[in-house]
Amino acid sequence: MYRERAAVRLGGAVRWASVSAGDGPVRVLPDGCLDLLWSSRAGLLVAGPDRTAQVGRSVPGERWIGLRLPPGVGPAVFGVPAEELRDRRVPLTDLWGRAADDLAERVEAAAEPVGATPPLTVTDWSAVAASVLEEVARARLRAAGGPDPLGARVAARLAAGATVAATAAEVGLGARALHRRSRLLFGYGPKTLARILRMRRALDLARGGAPLAEVAALTGYADQAHLTRDVRELAGVPPTRLLAPPEG
Known part of the structure; x- marks a missing residue:
């Protein structure tokens, strides 16, 4: 449960x-x-x-x-x-x-x-x-005086599919500064966070019934094979395994 x-x-x-x-x-x-x-x-x-x-x-x-x-x-x-x-x-x-x-x-x-x-x-x-x-x-x-407002701005832009370069420009930081701040706020650099958020977005779409090829196109993967490789690297199993109904 x-x-x-x-x-x-x-x-x-x-x-x-x-x-x-x-x-x-x-x-x-x-x-x-x-x-x-x-x-x-x-x-x-x-x-x-x-x-x-x-x-x-x-x-x-x-x-x-x-x-x-x-x-x-x-x-x-x-x-x-x-x-x-x-x-x-x-x-x-x-x-x-x-x-x-x-x-x-x-x-x-x-x-x-x-x-x-x-x-x-x-x-x-x-x-x-x-x-x-x-x-x-x-x-x-x-x-603590509230969270660092940069965290919400960066996460929102990356979750929406913005590139790391575009996100850095929007928040007014250089690439190195954004990477350093991201490690403090998220635990890893913006490229890793972007991959993770894109995977989550793709899985949400797939759970809603969208075919994987369509999901890949909508979330910025080169093709379905790229989506499958990325999910396997991050999740340890392919998306079909994650989307399968639980046994029993």
């Missing part, structure tokens, strides 16, 4: 929750974002920006609550450059110390209520726990 919804008080962020139904591999595609996570097994974690898909293994009954921050916002919330978290899953205590322990107690109380009458549904406990994560992230973002 996986569900997500827009955050209530943190613009552009997404709350999500999942409960593992069985033991098996879980593939998480890169998206240019940092996530604040709580797992019933592992506690509070920060998921850094991935360059390629992360493949883990689900544990039956494990519950996850997540707050996915918009591209470029994570560094202001977590207090470290995104590149320090690239391709990593880091215990929140490594970044926030005692404050992370206090937050863990609040999230666990919300996600694992004792004596609730009637018993809370998945929708209920996930919404309460996610609201705690959102409240804390919002407060830390406010204390």
